[in-house]
Amino acid sequence: MNSILVEKIKNPNVSLIDLEQLKTKTIYIAIFGVGNVGGRLIDQIHASYREILERRDLDLKIFAIANSSHLLLDKEGCSENWRDAIIAQKVGYTLQDVLTYAQENEFDNLIAIDNTADVEFVLNYEPLVKSGFSLVSSNKIGNTIGLDFYRNLRKTLSKHKKEYLYETNVGAGLPLVDTIKLLHLSGENITRIKGVFSGSLSYLFNRFSEGNKLFSEVLQDAINKGYTEPDAREDLCGNDVGRKLLILARELELHNEFSDIQIENLIPKQLRQGTKEDFLLQLKDFDVPFHLKKKNQKKGHVLRYIGDLRGDLSKNDGAILEVKLVSVPRNSMLGQLKGSDSIFEIYSESYGDNPIVIQGAGAGAEVTARGVFGDVLRLSNKLN
Numbered sequence: 100m101n102s103i104l105v106e107k108i109k110n111p112n113v114s115l116i117d118l119e120q121l122k123t124k125t126i127y128i129a130i131f132g133v134g135n136v137g138g139r140l141i142d143q144i145h146a147s148y149r150e151i152l153e154r155r156d157l158d159l160k161i162f163a164i165a166n167s168s169h170l171l172l173d174k175e176g177c178s179e180n181w182r183d184a185i186i187a188q189k190v191g192y193t194l195q196d197v198l199t200y201a202q203e204n205e206f207d208n209l210i211a212i213d214n215t216a217d218v219e220f221v222l223n224y225e226p227l228v229k230s231g232f233s234l235v236s237s238n239k240i241g242n243t244i245g246l247d248f249y250r251n252l253r254k255t256l257s258k259h260k261k262e263y264l265y266e267t268n269v270g271a272g273l274p275l276v277d278t279i280k281l282l283h284l285s286g287e288n289i290t291r292i293k294g295v296f297s298g299s300l301s302y303l304f305n306r307f308s309e310g311n312k313l314f315s316e317v318l319q320d321a322i323n324k325g326y327t328e329p330d331a332r333e334d335l336c337g338n339d340v341g342r343k344l345l346i347l348a349r350e351l352e353l354h355n356e357f358s359d360i361q362i363e364n365l366i367p368k369q370l371r372q373g374t375k376e377d378f379l380l381q382l383k384d385f386d387v388p389f390h391l392k393k394k395n396q397k398k399g400h401v402l403r404y405i406g407d408l409r410g411d412l413s414k415n416d417g418a419i420l421e422v423k424l425v426s427v428p429r430n431s432m433l434g435q436l437k438g439s440d441s442i443f444e445i446y447s448e449s450y451g452d453n454p455i456v457i458q459g460a461g462a463g464a465e466v467t468a469r470g471v472f473g474d475v476l477r478l479s480n481k482l483n
C-alpha cells in the first residue's frame with residue numbers, strides 16, 4: 100500500500116495526503132546495456148521525463164544503469180550525467196547487487212530492460228522475474244535459444260504475474276510483433292511472412308545495388324551508423340534474420356528451433372573464424388564476390404537479403420524457415436526499398452493475395468530505443 104495512505108490510516112487526524120503524489124505512479128527501471136540502443140533510450144527517457152510525469156502521472160525512475168562491468172545505482176533516478184557517473188563506479192558487480200538494492204528500497208513496479216546482445220545475460224531473466232521485475236528486451240537471444248528456455252520463462256512470468264515485451268526484436272521500432280500476436284490470437288490464419296527483415300542488410304544492399312561503392316565501403320558505413328549487431332558477422336552470416344524469423348514463428352505457436360532455419364551465410368569462408376577485430380580489418384574480402392553477384396544479375400535487377408516463413412503453418416512442425424540472398428526486379432516492392440527500411444509482407448486467409456505490409460526503418464539506435472520506450476510505457480500502464 101502507498102506509504103502515505105498507511106500513515107493516514109494510522110493517524111486519521113493528520114492531513115498528510117498529497118493528492119498529486121497519490122495520483123503519480125512511480126516505475127522503477129533497471130537498464131542493462133548502454134551502447135547504441137541503451138544509451139539513446141536513457142537520453143529519450145530523460146528528455147520526455149517531465150512531460151510523461153505531468154501528462155500521464157508516470158514517474159519513470161531509472162534506478163540502475165549497467166554495462167558489462169559497471170553498475171550505477173540511484174534511488175532518486177540516475178541523472179542526465181549518467182555517462183560520467185557510471186565510469187566513476189568500481190569495476191565489477193553482480194545481478195544480486197541490483198536485486199538487493201531494489202528489495203532494500205522496497206521498490207515496486209519494477210522493469211528490467213535488456214539492451215545487450217549477450218547470450219549469457221538472458222540467464223538473468225528468471226531471477227529478475229522471481230524478484231518482481233517485468234521484462235523488456237531488444238536482445239533477441241531470450242526468444243531464440245531453446246524452446247525449453249522459451250517455455251519455462253513464460254511459465255515463470257505467468258506464475259509471478261509479470262510480463263515480457265520485446266517489440267524491437269523484429270523490425271526495430273516497427274509494430275510487428277504485436278501485430279502478428281494480435282492477428283494470431285484473434286484467430287486469423289497467417290499463412291506466410293516474407294520480406295527484408297534486416298535493416299542493416301537492407302541499407303547495405305540498397306546502397307550497394309544502386310551506387311558504385313565497394314561492398315566493404317557500404318558495410319563499414321552501416322556499421323558506423325549503428326545499424327548492425329555489435330558483431331556485424333551476426334547480420335552477415337544470417338543469424339540475425341534467422342532469429343527474427345524464429346521469433347515470429349514462435350509467436351504463431353510453431354515449435355521451431357534455430358537449427359530448423361535454412362540460412363545462406365554471406366561471409367566468405369576465410370572470414371568466418373577469428374575475432375571481431377580481425378574481421379573488421381578484412382572487409383575488402385567481400386568486394387570481389389559481391390561485385391560478381393551484382394554483375395551477374397539479369398538487367399534491371401537488384402540484390403536483397405530476405406527471410407521467408409511459409410509452409411503449413413497450421414501444423415506445429417509444418418513451417419519452412421528460409422534466409423537467403425535473392426535478385427529481384429528493381430521496380431518490385433522489395434526492389435524499391437530505400438535506406439535502412441525493412442519490409443514485412445504478412446499473408447493470411449482473410450487478406451488473401453493482398454498481404455498486410457509493414458515497412459519502415461528496420462534498424463538504428465534512435466528508432467529502436469523509441470520502440471523499447473514504447474514497451475516500457477505499455478508495461479507501465481499495466482503496473483499498479
Ligand SMILES: NC(=O)C1=CN([C@@H]2O[C@H](COP(=O)(O)OP(=O)(O)OC[C@H]3O[C@@H](n4cnc5c(N)ncnc54)[C@H](OP(=O)(O)O)[C@@H]3O)[C@@H](O)[C@H]2O)C=CC1
Nearest residue numbers: 132133134135136166167215216217237238329462463467
Ligand atoms: N542497433 C539496432 O538497430 C537494433 C538493435 N537491436 C538489439 O539491441 C541490442 C543492443 O544493440 P546495440 O545497442 O547496438 O549494442 P552495443 O554493442 O552498442 O551495446 C551493447 C551494450 O550491452 C552491454 N553489455 C554486454 N554484455 C552485458 C552484460 N552481460 N551485462 C550488462 N551489459 C552488457 C555492453 O557493455 P560493454 O560496453 O561494457 O561491453 C554495451 O553497453 C542488441 O541485442 C541488438 O540486437 C534490436 C533492434 C535494432
Ligand SMILES: N[C@@H](CC=O)C(=O)O
Nearest residue numbers: 297298299327328462
Ligand atoms: N542488426 C539488426 C538490427 C535490428 O535488429 C538489423 O540489421 O536489422
